[in-house]
Amino acid sequence: MAKTTAHIISHSHWDREWYLPFEKHRFYLVKLMDALLEKLENDPEYKSFHLDGQTIALDDYFEVRPEKYDLVKKYIQEKRIIIGPWYILQDAFLTSAEANVRNLVIGMNESKKYGQYSKLGYFPDTFGIYGQAPQILKQAGIDTAAFGRGVKPTGFNNMVSDSENFESPYSELEWQSPDGSSVLGVLFANWYSNGNEIPSSKEEAEKFWEQKLADAKKYASTPHLLYMNGCDHQPLQKDLPEAIKLANEMYPDIEFKHSSFEEYMEEVKNSLPEKLQTVTGELRNQRTDGWSTLVNTASARIYLKQMNQSAQNKLERLIEPLATFAYMNGEEYPEDYLRFAWKQLMQNHPHDSICGCSIDEVHEEMVTRFKKVDQMADKLIEEQTEKLTAKMNTTAPAEFDNAIPLIVMNTTGYKRHTTIEKVVDLEKIYFSEMPFPEIHGHLTDKSLPKLTVVNANGEEIPATIEEHGVEFGYDLPDDKFRQPHYAKKVKVMFTTDELPEFGYATYYLVEKEPMVSPQKISQAGNILENDYLRVSVHEDGTYNVLDKVTxxxxxxxxxxxxxxxxxxEYMFKKATGEKPYTTKGLQADIRVTENNSSRGSIEIIHQFKIPVSAHEELEALKDRLVWHKDREARRSEEMTTLELKTTLTLDKHAKGLAVKLAFNNTAKDHRLRVVYPTGFTTDHHLAESAFEIVKRPNKPEVEWSNPSFDHHQHSFASLSDGQNGLTVATKGLQEYEIVEDNTTLAITVLRAVSELGDWGYFPTPEAQCLGNQTAEWYVIPHAGDAISAKAYEAAYDFQIPAVCVQTDIHDGELTTNGQFIQWESNGLVLTSVKRGETSKDLFFRVYNPSNEEKLLTIQHPNDVNYYDSNLIEEKLNMIGEKYQERPVGAYKIITVGMEGAN
Structure with a gap:
């Protein structure tokens, strides 16, 4: 029998920001790195240090100690400092599929600059992990993952439960994605601190190792025992070589060694039993009591999730496609700026950041980062659309003089009708053309001509055109000083013809008497109706939604x-037996706020009285660090009124009802949800996750005792009985629950709490989210389930606005209407079209959400060579000059490379 080996791996799990703000944590990071470099330089027995799987720690250190770069690089190349493969340790469920890929790709590319990186899928403290992680890792050449959550129960202060509710009898297991890809999973069964602060005195060491050896042997499937010598923000253990030497003297039948994950994994793989337990799909603490899953971080500080989803959509779904189309037509791809924007965004993606479970100062800084990303994104969108419109032939139909071209671009990858609402400069006068004190009055006094909208064929498009006043503006030309002006503006609303996937169409605002508008959307004051839906609003503000197709x-x-x-911030808890307050039966004020041929809107206002906060007894519980599971506290008898303003909007060709909620939150310690009863009889539901529309049970496992059974979603969740279905897409609302006999979808629109909630008492008054709040979602009824009905296309249509650009009349090599890339989805879900991170090739990525093989067809307009690639953009297999009807296996993620696409 092989000798027992204790692998001691030094590390410090570095939450970049959490119970201290970033700069205070960085202060200790610099101290840690300084101490590590000194130790490595002076003690050859201190073998190596695992730098938490994320390269951003190096960036943070070098901003303070730039002179240490060469020394750090030397130790990385010698494998004494182990880095990568991630850029940051990102939350898995609250960031998009593509954000998870960019995190890995950028982290690996950054690591390569230093010469070495760890090929370990490192998820030490991730709050659950998406089911496609093994497939993602395998495509990146990684065959092992290490994680601390999702399989075995962990509780308050990350205490590991000794429970039978353990999906694997070993800390080593086979972790498999839905497509069949699998990696060796290593669970930190005794947490990633089980080898922390190893004693170097004999008396203490005996007590320490007696317990630690028994704990590790209990779950190890091989003679190789893993000891993680570190914890959160753990300082360096400088006497570790002495402690290891002592352990070897005390236990001659065990080899204690200062190890690395590379060494440990190699020896474990050579000693594994013939059969390991297989864990399939998501790691979400399914077989636990449900009290410490941390799932409710999905609803902590929802404003952060909303800002993040907006930023991700701009980068993935707008800028990258637009920049790709411009690159295909001879323009430079903004790779450096895009990478910088992604890195800025991902600095908000660590689990204690995007999860909203840190102190207020952390999240204040996050808001600033989001705003910076938003600023970059808006300028990049503006730049890329200007480059594209400059190449398009915008010559107007001959009968229209003074036409103003409006180019509508569809970056979704799916055909769509869309309603455009655009403020247009009707006339612009620069300060250089007229004394500026006279311009405003001159434009204001001009009467508005008769205007309408026509398409490129000269056919009139029903439009609503309203005067929008005179506003100051300025241009920033590339070749001259800023050019201030005033412009007379109009607001134009119209519905496009069907736009092709990855295509565009040109419309014109022209001087012409408009034709009589067709039927308006709103009827009878409480009804919205188009060809697909009929929505009727009741007196209490609830509404019926008729799917006219089914x-x-x-x-x-x-x-x-x-x-x-x-x-x-981590976990929701309401008092036992408490009954919810509801707007059902509460009289609402209902009125039509918009009604034309393109769009109808109805506003519903509730005066909703709820308790102003929890009872003051809650404060005593928090002071005593009573875990949320064991808390009981009433709600205050004092009441406050939330004025809930709900706007229902139905566009002309919409297959879903858009809903927007706005209110001033004046209450504390509460959760507000919107409720969609369906009546569907089903034992499961679907939700969007990373590269997956995952199937989840409506009821938890038998071990679950938490009254709540909340879940994560990326942008939609769906119920169906097989005949009919309801999918609700959201913008940054990432928590839902199936309630009421498994037939009702409840979506959290606000959660207000007052403390961080981990190892001490950290008040977080800003987590109460007082003040003005908004939430948006989209109600999509359909036949069948969300996959067979392709409801995800309508969900993404809601997420991604078409881009409308005002330009001038000019010639161009691109046609007036056109398409940049053609493809047939055939039930596949598009996630990305972009240029490579390290090559000039284009990459097109889709996944198959179903259990059936699908076919993929792509057609680039130019002569290109197609090849099979992977998530890290490697060239795997040349296909040739045509890519037609190639199979995509069940649940597979496919990346297609295109060589010579520029």
Whole structure:
């Protein structure tokens, strides 16, 4: 029998920001790195240090100690400092599929600059992991993952439960994605601190190792025992070589060694038993009591999730496609700026950051970062659309003089009709053309001509055109000083013809008497109707949604419920037996706010009275560090009124109902949800996750005792009975629950709490989210389930606005209407079209959400060579000059490379 080996791996799990703000944590990071470099230089027995799997720690250190770069690089090349493969340790469920890929690709590319990186999928403290992680890792050449959560219960202060509720009898297991890809999974069964602060005195060492050896042997499937010598923000253990030497003297039948993951994994793989337990798909603590899953970080500080989803969509779904189209037509791809924007965004993606479970100062800085990304994104969108429109032939139909071209670009990858709302400069006068004090009055006094919108064929498009006043503006030309001006503006609304996937169409604002508008969307004051849906609003603000295609009607949906939340940023908890407050039956003020041929809107206003906060007894519980599971506290008897303004909007060709909620939150310690009863009889539901529309049970495992069974979603969740379905897409609302006999979808629109909630008492008053709040979602009824009905196309249509650009009349090599890339989705889900990170090739990525093989067809307009690639953009297999009807296996992620696409 092989000798027992204790592999001691030094590390410090570095939450970049958490219970201290970033700069205070960085202060200790610099101290740690200084101490590490000194130790490595002076003690050859201190073998190596695992730098937490993320390269950003190096960036943070070098900003303070740039002179240490060469020394750090030397130790990385010698494998004494182990880095990568990630850029940051990112939350898995609250960041997009593509954000997870960019994190890996950028991290690996950054690591390569230093010469070495760890080929370990490192998820030490990730709050659950998406089911496609093994497939992602395998495509990146990584065959092992290490993680601390998702399989075995962990509780308060990350205490590991000794429970039978353990999906694998070993800390080593086979972790498999839905497509069949698998990696060796290593669970930190005794947490990633089980070898922390190893004693170097004999008396203490005996007690330490007696317990630690027993704990590790209990779950190890091989003679190789893993000891993680570190913890959160752990300083360096400088006497570790002495402690290891002592352990070897005390236990001659065990080899204690200062090891690395590379060494440990190699020896474990050579000693594995013939059969390991297989864990399939998501790691979400399914077989636990449900009290410490940390799932409610999905609803902590929802404003952060909303800002993040907006930023991700701009980078993935707008800028990258637009920049790709411009690159295909001879323009430079903004790779450096895009990478910089991605890195700025990903600095908000660590689990304690995007999860909203840090102190207020951390999240204040996150808001600033999001705003910076937003600024960069808007300028990049503006630049790329200007480059593209300059190449398009915008010559107007001959009969229209003074036409103003409006080019609408569709970056979704799916055909779509869309409603455009655009403020147009009707006339612009520069300060150089007229004394500026006279310009405003001159433009204001001009009467508005008769205007309408026509398409490129000269056919009139029903439009609503309103005067929008005179506003100051300025141009920033490339070749001269800034050019201030005033412009007379109009607001134009119209519905496009069907736009091709990855295509565009040109419309013109022209001087012409408009034709009589066709039927308006809103009828009878409480009804919205188009060819697909009929929405009727009741007196209490609930509404029926009739799917005119299937004939199925959802009845009395859209009420709100409010309960207490005496938990924390990590976990929701309401008082036992408490009944929710509801708007159902509460008289609402209902009025039509918009009604034309393109769009109808109805506003619903509730005066919703709820308790102003939890009872003051909650404060005593927090002071005593009573875990959320064991708390009981009433709601205050004092009441406050939330004025809930709900706007229902139905566009002309929409297959879903857009809903926007706005209110001033004046209450604390509560959770507000919108409720959609469906009546569907089903035991499961679907939700979007990373490269997956995942199937989840409506009821938890038998071990679950938490009254709540909340889940993560990326941008939609869906219920179906096989005949009919309801999918609700959201913008940054990432928590939902299936309730009421498994037939009702409840989506959290606000959660307000007062403390961080981990190892001490950290008040977080800003987590109460007081003040003005908004939430947006999209109600999509359909036949069948979300996959067979392709409801995800409508969900993404809601997420991604078409881009409308005003330009001038000019010639161009691109046609007036056109398409940049053609493809047939055939039930595949598009996630990315972009240029390579390190090559000039284009990459096109899709995944198959179903259990059936699908076919992929792509056609680039130019002569290119197609090849099979992977998530890290390697060239695997040349295909040739045509890519037609190639199979995509069940649940597979496919990346197609295009060589010579420029």
């Amino acid at each position: 004939g199925h009607e959802l009845k009395s949906v859209g009420s709100y419920e409010d309960t207490s939340d005496i938990g924390n």
